[in-house]
Amino acid sequence: MSEMRAKENPGGGTGASPESIAADLFNHNARTEALEADERREVELIAELLDRGYRIAVRCHRCGHWLTNVRSIRVFTGPVCRRREAGDDRE
Structure with missing residues (x-):
């Protein structure tokens, strides 16, 4: 059972949400700039991959x-x- 729990957060345990990690990859500050549609889709895709346990x-x-x-x-x-x-x- 502990083996399963160790795999629940394979990304390394920063505690950050997949969306914030994905946005950070683009060096995006949500308070000052808006993402273009294609950038927004990339952030969503990366967030989904991170959420499923993949690492970038x-x-x-x-x-x-x-x-x-x-x-x-x-x-x-x-x-x-x-x-x-x-x-x-x-x-």
Whole structure:
């Protein structure tokens, strides 16, 4: 039974609603700007996928690693590659 409960929130447990996570992927602030119809449909689709347990992932444009963090997805670059692009080669 505990195995089933662990899978109820496969997205990682931020507590945020799928709609807010999906809107955040578009860097959307609902108070200041409205989404176009196609963007609204994408947010709805992503929210539905998240609600069904899917995770959104893209590949880093620099190294090819899979990214699942909202900030990294938005810029298509992971934290290590962002630091390297900024000239800081620390890991």
